[in-house]
Amino acid sequence: MKIAFINGSPRGAKSTSKIIIDELKSLVNDILCMEYTISRSWQGIEIIEELADFDAIIFAFPLYVDGIPAHLLDWLKRVEQAGFPSKKINVYCVVNCGFYEGIHGEIALDMIKSWSEKVNLNWGMGVSVGAGGMYPMIKDVPLGKGPKSHIGSAYKIFIGNVMNMTSSNNIYTNCKIPRFTYKIAAELGFIATAKKNGLSLKDIRRCL
Amino acid sequence: MKLLIHDLKNSADDMLKTVFEDINNQVTVISNNNECKFCIGCFNCWNRSAGTCILKDGYEKTGSQIGKCDELIIISECVYGGFSPFVKRLIDRSISCVLPFFEIVEGKMRHKMRYKNSPTVSVYFYGTNISESDKSIANRLVSANARNFHMNVKNVDFTDNIHGIFGGKL
Secondary structure (H helix, E strand, O other): OEEEEEEOOOOHHHOHHHHHHHHHHHOOOOOEEEEEEOOOOOOOOOOHHHHOOOOEEEEEEEOEOOEOOHHHHHHHHHHHHHOOOOOOOEEEEEEEOOOOOHHHHHHHHHHHHHHHHHOOOEEEEEEEEEOHHHHHHHOOOOOOOHHHHHHHHHHHHHHHHHHHOOOOOOEEEEOOOOHHHHHHHHHHHHHHHHHHOOOOHHHHOOOO | OEEEEEOOOHHHHHHHHHHHOEOOEOEEEEOOOOOOOOOOOOOHHHHOOOOOOOOOOOOOOHHHHHHHOOEEEEEEEOEOOEOOHHHHHHHHOOHHHEEEEEEEEOOEEEEEEOOOOOOEEEEEEEOOOOOHHHHHHHHHHHHHHHHHOOOEEEEEEEEOOHHHHOOOOO
8 A cells, every 4th residue: 555645735745634644544554655845936847747646645734724835735736737537536634723713724634635525535534633733742742642642643544544455434523731820821921932033922912 | 994905807997996985985906016025924914013914015904904993895706605716815814904913703713803993794795606605605604704804795696697787887
């Protein structure tokens, strides 16, 4: 079996999506995996012929305003226009959201499903992970433990479907941390960065 | 002020202005001049250049324009139930219309408003044979965007003939 991972984050190798891809790869031992990055500076569709050689494609990207980041959307559209070679490949997707609740990613997953159908590929399933802003801070926490206990369970079901080439309902989950704690930590993080950049609280709130 | 974002040829700007302008509201039109950059996910619009996008390409103030308008009008091809890549570039670059602080509303998180203003939003999606599934996604997307940008949905319309939808004025 061969799996293609497509990283749709504009941050590429330094992204939460990359962390997620590495975690998913760790769950598929002895399977040939290749990674591609659709970044804002590279959106080639030449890889279509290569992708046609895989059994499953797994997208990983950050939720951008309830949807797919524009550079990835642009790539998906151009792939549709170019046409995908006729082969029944399963498409799966993991979205990470800055908001706490994983359900925010539902629309983006449905859009990837819509694209899959338009290019005659099979839609498998998706996972949307909320509280994604803290993911880099817990990247060394093993899946299934502590703040990753929910995520570990979700990925297990997800990878099970990938390996069996089956479909299932999407899973909406989040990093296991109280919402109040996540909210405060995220806000303090933004304030701290703003202060380093010379902004006061009043500056952060300014209206043009 | 009405803010109109569209992905048609920018030669349509003037005609669209006349379609949507009225005695009480001027229309500002944002269209594609092929210079619009993609969002780089830096969050500088919140913690460095607060209120504007740090990428200077003429589209850096779209967030404030959305936040301050009375009505946002979007004309977009319906792509997988969402906006076209150009319109989505603008939406991605517009998160400065809200603050990097959160509130919980009806059990879900969203950003707090920056501008004490809740514009209405009207969306006109166009495309050939837009499926019922894509229409469902589109309706949910506009509702979600409106919720997160503190807007009120006025209408979400679909057509396979964008040139006919405005009485042939386009």
